[in-house]
Amino acid sequence: MLPFRPPSVSIVDSAPWGSRGAIGAMIHELRDLLGNRDGIWQNEHTDSGTLGRRQRASVSSQALRSALSTGLSTEDERTTLTEFLRAGERRWTVPVTELDPIGSVGSMHFAVTKALMLIRLDRHPSTIRDTHVWAAGSVDDTPLAARDIRVRCYAPTGPATGHCVVLVPGHALPATASIDTIQALNASGHGVVALEHDWTPSAAPEDHLGLRLVRDVAAVLATAQAQYGSDRVHALGCSVGASVGVLGALLLAMQGRIQLQGPPLHPAVPAVLVSPWVGSDTDLVALGQSGTPRPGLPKQPAALRRPGLHATVAEAPQLLTRATQQVLLADLRVPVDLLSALTPTRMHILSHIAEGLRPIAPIHILQATRDPFHEPALVRGLAHALDASLHWVPERNHLLELSAATPPMVSRWLDPGAPAPEPTPTTEPDPTIHGAARDRSLRFALLAARSTQGATILPENAHDHIYLIVPGLFTERYPFYLREPCTRMSALGLEHAVVPVDTDQTVSRNAEQIRQTVLQHALDGRKVVLVGHSKGGIDIAEALSVHAELRSCVEAVIAVQVPWLGSPVADFVAGRSVWAQGHRLVVERAFAGDEQALLDLQEPIRKAHIKTHPWPEAVPTVCLATALKQRASLLSVPDSLLSKTHGPTDGFVPVASAVLPGSDAVFIRDVDHGGVVLPAPFGLSAHFPSGDILIALIALALERAAQRAAPS
Structure with missing residues (x-):
């Protein structure tokens, strides 16, 4: 203690x-x-x-x-x-x-x-004692008012291990909501130090509530290290206590951005993050903002209220009842604008993570598959960015500290003598990313946001390459197709060209055209970056798998909404005689094309073709998968029909079909199949301009290529 x-x-x-x-x-x-x-x-x-x-x-x-x-x-x-x-x-x-x-x-x-x-x-009062930790110091050179942090120390009930777990609760529940986990940790021989939040705004003219939380957690961790030893302290954070408190303290301490008046914090702290609050897709637009976070609260103290719980616990009346009782018993109140006040600091921390900052010690993340409070897919991106082990709990619940699944998992992960657990085999919340793809959505969001704000995000060698764009099916008849992405590339001085494929023709015929174009542009020794949209990515895959001599000419491939595993639209047309006859009439007679151009995208044909013509994994590849969520789009009707059987889609291509195993994967919501290549209203891109999406993908692809080229 x-x-x-x-x-x-x-x-x-x-x-x-x-x-x-x-x-x-x-x-x-x-x-x-x-x-x-x-x-x-x-x-x-x-x-x-x-x-x-x-x-x-x-x-x-x-x-x-x-x-x-x-x-x-x-x-x-x-x-x-x-x-x-x-x-x-x-x-x-x-x-x-x-x-x-x-x-x-x-x-x-x-x-x-x-x-x-x-x-x-x-239990006896001697086994649960209350004390205070003095928190004084600054974060990011921002002075913060010193104060006492009340903590509650729980002594081990099993054979003592000499280890301590610092518990940082979330915004909606007091630390006592995690009592089952505390009891499990005590039974395993660990002491627990539970931090009690005081959300009351200070008397300072500007109260940096998020930075204050980071400083307070750092002070408690440092005090525990001084008592137990720096290698015997672990962290357990819930919701905002995980994403802002624990991650903020560990990552900013690594950079020397936390100056404590007292024992220093050694940031090599193993941690478990329970339902870390990442935010929403809309929040990611702010990732590009640099500098110190804005003040955490307005100058005038904000009104306090009871935390809302219905948005955090759904379809679980027992858990909602327990949570409500904990709030009433603790007489808990939080500022009305608490989450808004914490958002600048949260985004500041996520920006550091997107830049490549990683914790020193192992991180485990426990996340509900159907979290009603934020997007589980964003937590998956956070886990990939942190190189953390991600474990799914099949619940519709953000307050996992109340879940029966949490105590045994947390106590096992924080047992220093136990073997490292494997990620749980629980099915992910939706088939957004499949195979051994690396989720790079967080890094992409940072790059796209900064590109939108006019910052330079491309590496120095970006102008050494030629960018060849392979258009999608039937797109030569689309008005303004690729206008915005090409305009953005021209403005940045990137040499690019559209491969002159016949978008009404078959995959094999277009692959031959791609081969000729790549070899022609590679005569001067420069490498090309291939950008394929929709079926254009399938044409690229055919060219690279059949013509192996092209691979040495290709620096990277960017696959935008490519139906690698097929499109249900092609299955629908092929499986209905009336639609098949109408399709043949339009394509072959009106377009002078080949009906097989679409039929090549049937799911059985694509899956069989991949087995005989696998993707050359030596070629650095970035895949973009998008889906519709809430925004209205011209493709909302096909999306609503396809999503019932194929999961999230962009209106034509299921997300589960749009990612190659072994690639870097980027997932964005509220972008339809035309959002990256067509202006509004023909295409929907709710969060980033289409040109900046492509530039961010190019930056990611060149990063991937540089990593592949670097000696291991």
Whole structure:
């Protein structure tokens, strides 16, 4: 345990018992302990585990009901709780806490809720002690107001290992929500130091709430290292406590950006991140912003409110009930704009990760497959960027600290004597990336955002190559096709040309044209970068797999929405005689093309062809897979039809079909099949201009090529 340290300044609370709702919550908790002890309130006269209809209401509604349950006065409830506290202390023969519940902590509510927890866990106060850590210092040269951080230390209940786990809770729940995980870690012999957030804005003119969280976590980790040893401390973060608190402390400490007034933080800390809050696709547009994050909160203190939980727990009424009870019992309130206040720091940290910064020690990520709070696909990209082990939990739940799956997994990962666990075989949330592809979405977002803002993102050798673009099926008849990407390339001085394939012709015929064009442009010794859109990528694959002499002429390949495993549109046309006859009539008579141009893209044909003509993995390749999500598009109707059987699509190509194993994969939502090559309204690209998408893909492809060329 950490040594006992009282706060530097005594605090006298004007409401030492907390709110009326908190008093009612403590009474409900006491009744449950005296009743069926199932952890669910107001069901003592029904079967254990039964949920009432009112228990499914919002946190605010539950708080109001809890407050009303105390009647006109709370004097009787306060007397009952005081008697309960004194009875517990007589039983334990020691005070429930070494801190003065009135003079230091400022709240009888603090002492009573701890006593309730001790009774529920059947533990003695000497095994769960409260103390303070002094947090002082700056982050990114930003001065931050020094303050006391209250922490709760849980002693091991099993044979002690001498290791300590620092727990950083998220924004929606107190640390006690992770009590099952804490108990599991204690049983494994680990001590646990749980940080208690204080989201109240400071009196500083500008309160950098995100940087303050980073500094506080760093101070607690450093204090634990001073007590246990730098190689015996681990970190466990949940939600914002994971992505902002733990990752921010470890990564910024690696760069020397955290200056603590006290013991230094050694950043080689193994960590488990539970549902790390990454954000949304829209947030990634801000990745290109550089410099120190903006102030965390407005100058005037923000109003406090109960955290909303319905957006974080879906289809799990038992978990929602437990979460609500934890919030009411802790009397937890957070700033109304807390997540907005933390966003600049979160994006600052993600930018460092996208630039290639990696933690020193191993990282494990635990993520629900259907997290209702943010996109699980973005967490997968974070895991790839961190070289972290990603483990999926088949739940629709962001608050995994309440999940029964979390305690055994976390305690196993943080056991220093256990072998390194393999990633769980649980199916991913959707077939967005398949095979052994490396998800580079986070790095792509950083590059695309900076390109949009006018920054130079291309490497110095970008102008040494020729960029040959192979268009997709029937695209010679599309208005403004490739206009914006080509205009952007011209503005950057990139030499490029469109390969003169007949977009109405077969794969084999176009592959021959690609061979001739590549050899012609390679006569001066320069290498080419091939860019294929849709079927154009299939034509490139045919050329490189059949004509091996081309591979030495190709620096990299960029595959934009390419149906490597086939397109269900081709299957649909081929499987219906009326559609097949109409397609043949249009293509062969009106276009003077070959009907096989589309039929070559049938899924059975593509899968069989790949087996006999595998992709040359020695060629550095970047694949872009996109999908529609919420934005309206001209392809919304085919997407809604295809997604029922093939998962997310861009309106023509399923995402699961658009990624090559062994490639660098980029996944973007709200971009349809024409979004990268056609202007609006013909194509939809909701987050980045189409020209900047291509430039970012070129930068990624050249990075991949440089990595391949570098000596191992």
